[in-house]
Amino acid sequence: MAVIKVHGHHGSTATVMVLCCLNEKNLEYELVFVDFFAGAHKTPEYLALNPLGLIPTIQDGDLTLFESRAIIKYLAKQYEGQGTDLLGRTVSEQALVEQWSQVEAQSFNSPVFFIIEQVLIAPIVGGSTDEAAVEIRVEKVGKLLDIYEERLSKSKYLAGDFFSLADLQHLPYTNYLINGCGKGDLISSRKHVKAWWEDISSRPAWKKVAEKMTFK
Amino acid sequence: MAVIKVHGHHGSTATVMVLCCLNEKNLEYELVFVDFFAGAHKTPEYLALNPLGLIPTIQDGDLTLFESRAIIKYLAKQYEGQGTDLLGRTVSEQALVEQWSQVEAQSFNSPVFFIIEQVLIAPIVGGSTDEAAVEIRVEKVGKLLDIYEERLSKSKYLAGDFFSLADLQHLPYTNYLINGCGKGDLISSRKHVKAWWEDISSRPAWKKVAEKMTFK
Known part of the structure; x- marks a missing residue:
């Protein structure tokens, strides 16, 4: 399984939310540092991943996904049998x-x-x-x-x-x-x-x- | 099946979002009019349903649920085989x-x-x-x-x-x-x-x- 890439920054609460979720799910990830203080989230390369120019964005296999609350829901669902269950059962x-x-x-x-x-x-x-x-x-x-x-x-x-x-x-x-x-x-x-x-x-x-x- | 109760108001965009979803799912509902212009969403009776004092709130059997975006997700999931699929398949x-x-x-x-x-x-x-x-x-x-x-x-x-x-x-x-x-x-x-x-x-x-x- 390829490691999940997280484009983000530890100074971003949205990034940190996603990283915490990855840890709860015992998932390996690679943090790709986006220096938003230097405007790295507004480069054409980054905007191709996330047209809103916000961090974080994840890449998991073929899926590119942004919006932290959508990302954590995806992780909880996609890796449901692994780590902490975060969704509720019924x-x-x-x-x-x-x-x-x-x-x-x-x-x-x-x-x-x-x-x-x-x-x-x-x-x-x-x-x-x-x-x-x-x-x-x-x-x-x-x-x-x-x-x-x-x-x-x-x-x-x-x-x-x-x-x-x-x-x-x-x-x-x-x-x-x-x-x-x-x-x-x-x-x-x-x-x-x-x-x-x-x-x-x-x-x-x-x-x-x-x-x-x-x-x- | 008991009819789903929607406590809300046609002047509330959040209520209207939920009603539209109920129609997409071909679900019967009863709209319980909450006259928020008269402050009916701040009465003790209503706050017992939704402590935030916002509309709408639904009651579906034993479940009381508020937050329009949570309600439509619930309806789409609970009644997955019925009406329009609103969730995506994979x-x-x-x-x-x-x-x-x-x-x-x-x-x-x-x-x-x-x-x-x-x-x-x-x-x-x-x-x-x-x-x-x-x-x-x-x-x-x-x-x-x-x-x-x-x-x-x-x-x-x-x-x-x-x-x-x-x-x-x-x-x-x-x-x-x-x-x-x-x-x-x-x-x-x-x-x-x-x-x-x-x-x-x-x-x-x-x-x-x-x-x-x-x-x-």
């Missing part, structure tokens, strides 16, 4: 995995990205942080995490009592939020969210990639 | 459906929502349209549609030569964009995008819900 379980994956993509992702952009990235690129705007997003994330808290008081993980893609999708941004932006209170002030985070962030598949994540 | 086909679904959710949805909010909703609620900000989003959507144009010059639909969830997801917002916001040029100026739109928007499953869509 159609109903899979539906709940999908539901909470969508909550991450639609409701968690955007305000957290805003916080990361303002707190972490703006100062690096010579800008300043709009504290009031950040505070609005922190409140928004807090309200969403109240819903997670309620949910996680009833099941160990978001979709049920099994670790799934829905949990995995939260790892990169939550790591930035806590360890890059100093917003760990959002997690540690909520008992079940805290226990969930401690559980999912201590998984070997995640720790292996997290230690290589760059915050700058 | 794992690779399914991966491409997922990829273009993610492009809709991550790259198409946000700027189009901004345009709809500014052009259509702002005047209704007594605000004014920020034309310059709209123009930025129109350009952004245009650039994305250039990528669709290239893609659709090679395959009839986004994920391949078969209609799928990825195409279906684009129906409600594109309809608003053309028929609610007067931005039809974005579609009609691109040959393959235009042909694609004419094709997918003339499907009976869509026409049945589109005629009930409210623009106000």
Whole structure:
């Protein structure tokens, strides 16, 4: 079996999500470094792989695939018998995995990205942080995490009592939020969210990639 | 078989997406009207179904499910042998459906929502349209549609030569964009995008819900 190629960068949360999934599935991969700080994701060569010019993109045999959340779903399905099952077993379980994956993509992702952009990235690129705007997003994330808290008081993980893609999708941004932006209170002030985070962030598949994540 | 309950509203693009999918799958449903203009999605009864307070939510037997894109995936999978196949047959086909679904959710949805909010909703609620900000989003959507144009010059639909969830997801917002916001040029100026739109928007499953869509 040919090794899966991942075109990406450890500073990209989307790349890191995919690498974590590859580790969960015990899959070998080769990381093809895309220096996006130097614009390598906008070259004709890269755009031929992914016309959106975003990272990561994977190549697995004949298949070229982009969009991190699509990639991890593909890996979980294509290599279903191998490593951790990340999909759920029944159609109903899979539906709940999908539901909470969508909550991450639609409701968690955007305000957290805003916080990361303002707190972490703006100062690096010579800008300043709009504290009031950040505070609005922190409140928004807090309200969403109240819903997670309620949910996680009833099941160990978001979709049920099994670790799934829905949990995995939260790892990169939550790591930035806590360890890059100093917003760990959002997690540690909520008992079940805290226990969930401690559980999912201590998984070997995640720790292996997290230690290589760059915050700058 | 019990009829599937859809808690929603014809003025909600997410509800309309789900109804279109139910029609494609030839599934009977009962629309339970949630009057979100009157705040019916924030009542304790509704929040017990969907703690995020968003519509739609479906109930299919014992399963309660929210997030429109998760719901349509569930329907396509649970009723796989019935009506239109919306998933793709092979794992690779399914991966491409997922990829273009993610492009809709991550790259198409946000700027189009901004345009709809500014052009259509702002005047209704007594605000004014920020034309310059709209123009930025129109350009952004245009650039994305250039990528669709290239893609659709090679395959009839986004994920391949078969209609799928990825195409279906684009129906409600594109309809608003053309028929609610007067931005039809974005579609009609691109040959393959235009042909694609004419094709997918003339499907009976869509026409049945589109005629009930409210623009106000």
